[in-house]
Amino acid sequence: MAYDKPLPFPDRDSIPFWEGARAGELRLQRCDGCGRWRWPPRAVCGDCRSFESTWRATRGCGRVVSWIRNHQIFMPAYRDEVPYSVVQVALEEQPDIAFFGRLVGGTEPADGLPVRAVFAPVTEEVTLVHWEPAD
Numbered sequence: 001m002a003y004d005k006p007l008p009f010p011d012r013d014s015i016p017f018w019e020g021a022r023a024g025e026l027r028l029q030r031c032d033g034c035g036r037w038r039w040p041p042r043a044v045c046g047d048c049r050s051f052e053s054t055w056r057a058t059r060g061c062g063r064v065v066s067w068i069r070n071h072q073i074f075m076p077a078y079r080d081e082v083p084y085s086v087v088q089v090a091l092e093e094q095p096d097i098a099f100f101g102r103l104v105g106g107t108e109p110a111d112g113l114p115v116r117a118v119f120a121p122v123t124e125e126v127t128l129v130h131w132e133p134a135d
């Protein structure tokens, strides 16, 4: 059955992120000017204004800092999935970077829960990033 949920539209700035996800890596831009990680992807560093950056794999780990437990069926395609948790994750390398994604693995979200990225291919082109509890 075809994947019937919304998909991201990789653009010029985010294509390397989605390529990384397909390869099983959480890749982010790292500023060549000041060394800070950049998320979401963009042309210019918000800290030092450098246009230079390099895409690098992170360890893909972080901690849950906030979450929601969704019980509402906002779209019919999610009918069989509610309730599910969406977490905000502070990245280990740079905690002011916030990722949002599904928490999988059957664990309830909790403040400070250590998590790691897991990669869920949903089409030939798109692999989504979810989070699961880290050991």
Ligand SMILES: [Zn+2]
Pocket (backbone or CB within 6 Å): 031, 032, 033, 034, 035, 036, 045, 046, 047, 048, 049, 050
């Ligand atoms: Zn910078």
